Every structure is written in C-alpha cells, then in structure tokens.
Amino acid sequence: MMYEYFENLGKCAGWDIQYVVDDMETLFDSFLNGDIDIMGSTGYSEGMDEYADYPSLSSGFDYTCLVVQNDNIDITSGDLTSLDNKTVAISSTQEKNGKEKVLEDFCDSNQIHLDIKIYESHLDYFNALKTERRI
Numbered sequence: 001m002m003y004e005y006f007e008n009l010g011k012c013a014g015w016d017i018q019y020v021v022d023d024m025e026t027l028f029d030s031f032l033n034g035d036i037d038i039m040g041s042t043g044y045s046e047g048m049d050e051y052a053d054y055p056s057l058s059s060g061f062d063y064t065c066l067v068v069q070n071d072n073i074d075i076t077s078g079d080l081t082s083l084d085n086k087t088v089a090i091s092s093t094q095e096k097n098g099k100e101k102v103l104e105d106f107c108d109s110n111q112i113h114l115d116i117k118i119y120e121s122h123l124d125y126f127n128a129l130k131t132e133r134r135i
Contacts, residue, residue: 002040025093025121045097064102069129080110087115089125 003019010017020027020036030036032051039052066088068075076082090099095118107114119125 006038006040023122025091028093047096064099080112083107083114084112085115087117089117089119089128091122091125092118092120 006017006019009015020030022030027036027039028048031039066083074082075086088103090103094100100116100118103114103116106112117125117128119128
C-alpha cells in the first residue's frame with residue numbers, strides 16, 4: 001500500500017523516487033542524517049516528533065504482535081494466561097518508541113507479569129534467542 005502511494009505521489013510531484021530497504025535502526029539513522037527524505041509506515045513516537053514533521057491526520061492504524069518460536073508449546077494463541085511469567089525481548093528503538101509502555105499497560109490490564117529484556121537491536125535479541133534458546 002505504501003509503495004503505490006509513493007509511486008503516485010512521485011508521478012504527481014515529478015519526483016525520482018529511490019527506495020531504501022534496511023532495518024529500522026539504520027533507516028532512522030539515515031533519516032536523521034538527511035540521507036532519506038521521506039519515511040513511510042512509521043508510527044508516531046513522542047521522541048521523534050522533535051525531528052520529524054508528523055501529519056495532523058492519521059494514515060492508518062498500528063498494532064503490535066508477540067511472536068514465539070514454532071516449537072514453543074508453553075504459549076498458546078488466545079490464552080493470555082500462558083504469557084504469565086514469560087520473558088519478552090524488545091529493541092532499544094522499540095523502547096524509545098513507547099512499545100515497552102504499551103506492553104506494560106497490556107500486561108497490567110490483563111493481570112500478566114512479563115520480564116521485558118531490552119536489546120540494542122533486533123539482531124541482538126535474535127542472536128540471544130539462538131544462543132540461549134530462550135531470552
């Protein structure tokens with residue numbers, strides 16, 4: 001959806017659009033350094049409003065998923081109690097963007113206790129998951 005939007009915007013504005021694909025940390029760094037002019041599909045972040053000119057109208061919605069490994073039989077989809085006393089990994093970028101607070105609020109409202117571990121990047125917590133088999 002964002003691709004079609006940018007393609008049409010580029011045609012109307014006469015822009016030569018070049019797409020950059022990378023992890024979010026690298027993309028945000030490139031955006032802040034001025035190497036990327038426009039980023040699509042980024043959610044509002046209070047910390048980023050100092051650097052980014054967010055639109056006044058919403059362009060969609062945002063949701064967060066908790067992902068488990070295929071062979072995990074301890075956590076069951078739809079059974080929130082199976083999340084109790086589990087460990088969840090998030091990146092420092094997710095923490096800065098308020099995902100830790102969203103997760104804590106979700107847990108509080110559902111009487112779930114989670115141990116939230118914050119890793120510098122998505123790659124760091126994927127590596128921790130591979131080596132520790134559990135985060």
